[in-house]
Amino acid sequence: MDRAFKQKMIAICNNKIEKKGANVGLSFYAFFENKNENPELLMEVAEWWIKTNKLDHFEKALKIKKMIED
Incomplete structure (x- = not known):
């Protein structure tokens, strides 16, 4: 995955954690729109x-964020 998409994933994780708490799954x-515009x-x-x-x-989300950051 490219760096820009990893940053997008981290931002989405942060948003979910902020809105729903540390235990949000x-x-x-979650990283894609409902419309599949980039199947690759x-x-x-x-x-x-x-x-x-x-x-x-x-x-x-915390686990995924940590995996991406590492």
Whole structure:
């Protein structure tokens, strides 16, 4: 994933945490609009989420944010 998209993911995590608290969970779909305008990027993030990191469908936003920042 490119740096700009990682920054977008962090911003979305921060927004969710701010609005719903530290225990908020999200899926990789949270980083995309309802309209699939970039299927290649969606598949790249899905592979990172599911295949590379073996994450559950919903994970804590804090966990995802930390993974991206590291």
